[in-house]
Every structure is written in structure tokens, then in C-alpha cells.
Amino acid sequence: MSFNHNALYDSISIAHKLDNFLDAFKMEEIHLFSYFSSILFVYEGNTSAHWSYRYIVNNGYPYSSELQEALDRDLSNGWFEPNGDFHRVSARGIDELNKFKKLDVFKSREKYLDAACTTSIMMPYKETIRALSSDVNLSKASTINNNQWMEYTLVSSKFREISEQLGVPTGDLTIPSLSWLQHLLNESEDRQ
């Protein structure tokens, strides 16, 4: 399998944001926020193929093998360091990220990663995780033990519908992100 440079960039960028906001991260959280970023990417009118990697559902969480390969590389390069059951980005990792950030090819991805990860401080973090992991698309795929690629048609149309109903400003991604999480929390509450 050829190496996916977008996945590598996303892995270190998301890790750094979560590390900054939350002081440490877990690997499955990188997959989760990467998937959330890809939803925002499609919401803005891009095709999922242009995100450049795909996800299946593994143990109720979105999972990308390209992203995992990138995370493994981050660890073996010493860009991440263990912190108990969590990880942190090392000084070397931050240096590498700063080099990546200068490359135009990755700049367009930043706004999706930033909007997705910023939700982790805009509400109690456990609510962010509860919302994202209560997405019915994840639980459906888990229930039928489906290793098919996750599909965006339903989630992106629902995302767009909610954003239009609320009158979110165009060009902004943080409000749609929060609105989506609020919607997922409300849905989860209704199901109980």
C-alpha cells in the first residue's frame, strides 16, 4: 500500500490540537476526529474521495487503516510519546508539524481539522465524545458487523439540513460542527 501523506499530516495535526486543548490524546480519538473532519469536508461540497482515505467501523469507532499506518509511523519516528494510557506530541513531533504546515498541499485541510477539534473545548469533552460515538451511522455499521467503507450521503445530507434549518453562516465550520454535535446529543437522548 502506498503511503498516504494526507493521513500523515492529519494524524500529527489532530494529535497536536487535541494535545493542546486536552493535554493528551488516545489513538482512537485521532480516528474519531479525523472522521468528523471528513464530514465537515463533505458538508462544504467536496467529494469524499478527495479526502483521500476512507473509514470502516471498528468496535463502534471509525477506523482508517491509512490513518493507523500514519499513527504507527508517528510513534516509531518519536513524534508521539506515551503518557500513561495516553500520548502526547513530542518536541520533534511539533517540529515536523511546523514543517508540514508550510506546505500548501496541506493548508486546505487545516480548517476542517481545526473546526472538528475545537469542539473538544466548546463543550465538556465527554459530551463531544458521547455525541460523536452516538452517531447512528456508527452504531448501524457496528450492529451488522459491517466492514464496508463508511458512506457519507446520509450523514452529509442530514448535516446540511440541520445547518440550513438553523441558518448557520456560510463559510463558517465551527457553528455547523457544534450544531451537529448538539443534534447527535438530542437524538441520543430521544432514543433513551
Added chain:
Amino acid sequence: MSNYNYLLEIYRAAGDDRLLTIANSLIKKLNDLYRFFEPTHFRGRLLVFQALDNKDIVPNARKTKHITNNFLLNPKSEQIIIQVLDDDTVELIEDLDSTDEIFNSKEVVIYSYSQSYECFFAHNKKIEIPRVNNAGSMFAGWFAELCEAFDHYMYHFVLHTSSCPSLKKIWFDKNKIFLRGGGKNLPEKYIQESLEVFLKARLRGVSVVREYNNGGSKPVDIRVSWGEAHRSALIEIKWLGKSCNSSGKISTQYSSSRLREGAAQLKEYLDLAASDTPEIITKGYLIALDGRRKGTSEKTVDINREKGCFYQYIDESEQYKDYLKNIFNFERPYIMFAMPIVSSTC
């Protein structure tokens, strides 16, 4: 159901994309500021605002620029007003007679905190932020996460039979009537071990140290510290009940008065922390594993529910209420009752 969509409400109140950008920036800055400020220790009002183009909203006030946020660690004033600037620095605003100019400005987004209530203002419209249990602010969740961790530990590890290998070692008998004693620091050291492993796995960004030496009469059982958030929690562990040595003799017996001893020790640690590490925001927690049973003797091998669970719901706050009331960072103790294995035939 809490509504976290306050950013949308700010946008609706402001009707201006530029103020939305400022609100985003302000929220990120709050995440930084709260690393140096503990809302539950503050009785006054905190106002943090950001203005379009760094506009000087209150030109007649005294302003002090700060590149770091250390000035928030031990606030002296009952009103703290901060302007966030575009370069990520802040200005502390003092000698302000009235905040009307700030609230009336249409070029600012304001965050306000007072007495565990927080909200935003945009174009003089208030936008509420949902309250968070155990935390003064949604942006200062470190101690709240610790409390949730204690709750989880209490219900899933202590109350019922737990798979935790350390906690299994604290019992002398299979029915969990007596604790294991007869040795140095038994059974406390196993409770410490268990809680240490649990907290390290549960909490992010922490250092968890057992037997932390802070210069007191004895070391602190466990110290949890969040280096990036300038916070620490000092945990004193006690157990209640009867312990047996290897010969089956009752070696030690602790009643509820042990809680008072634990509270006094915790106060000593908090006093030392206040003088030795004033730059660290510290809270004290008394954790007591309650293994008391009613009417047991060395001959007791099984127990019914009435005697086994006699102490489960007894209120022991009399032992520590003065400390809770008078010491601002002495937090609500966790008395964690451990259920015995009860017999229906005795």
C-alpha cells in the same frame, strides 16, 4: 438536555461574521486562561472580552499587558477584567468605575463568570452557557473529571466485587467481612495501588504519585497533578472497619472518627501546599473505603444483608463538616462503602 450551541446564539445576537471570528478566538483563549484560574476558588466576577481590531473600549482605564497568564493564579481583586488581543496576549484592566462601555459596545464579544454562572454577551444580549457538574466553569473541567473518576471508582470498583487485583487483596476473607491487616500499611497500600492505577488510566495529562512527600508529618497518599493546568489534588486515603492478621485475630478497628483524623491530616497537607507551592491550584480529597459491618467478632464467617450493609447509608458528615465549611479547598469526601458477600441463611 443542555444546549451547547451558544456559538450560534452569539452569531444571531451579533449578526456579524467578524464577531463570530472573535468569539471563536475568545473561546480558545478561555481554555488557556482557565489553566491559571480556578473558578470555584473565586468569589468575585471575571470578565473576558475581545474587540474588533483590538479596539480600546475603555481608554481611560489603567491597563497592564501580560504575555503569560500567571497573574491569574492568586487573584487579589474581586473583579477581574481582561481584554484579549489579536496577538494572543491579554491586557488586565483596572480602576474601571463602570463596565457599561464594554457591555454597550457593538464591537465586542464578552465572557462573564460569577459564582459558578457563566455566559457570553454580544450586542448586549446574554447567551447562557450550560452548567457543568462539579466544575465552576465548562472551561475548567480538571477537578470535575477527577470527581467523576471517584464516582466511577466508588460504584464500579469498591461497591461491588471488582476484578481489580489490588482491591481483591484488601480482604481477609472471601465474604469481605474483614479487611486484611497484620502488616505495615495494610490494607491501605493496596487501596493506594488500586486507585493509582485507576487514575492513571482514567485521567489525561496527569502525573499520579503515591506517597508524595510534601514536608508534612507523613507523605500524602496520592498526589494527582495537571502540570499544564497548574493544578493538583491531594488525596488522603482511610479505611473503616475491622482488619484481621494472618492468625485471624482482629488487629485493628477503625470507626467513623477515623474520618476526622483523615480530615485533619488533609488540612495539614493543604496548609503546606499553600505556603510551599502557591503557584499550584490545590484541592484536598478524603477517600475512605468503608468496610464496616455490624456485630462481627473473630468467629464471624458469614453475614446477612442487614448486618453487612448496616453502615451503607449512614451520614458521617459530622466528622468532617467543619473542615468542609471552613476550608475553601477541602472538597466533599468520598465515603466508599464496600458491599460484603451476604448470606441469606444467617
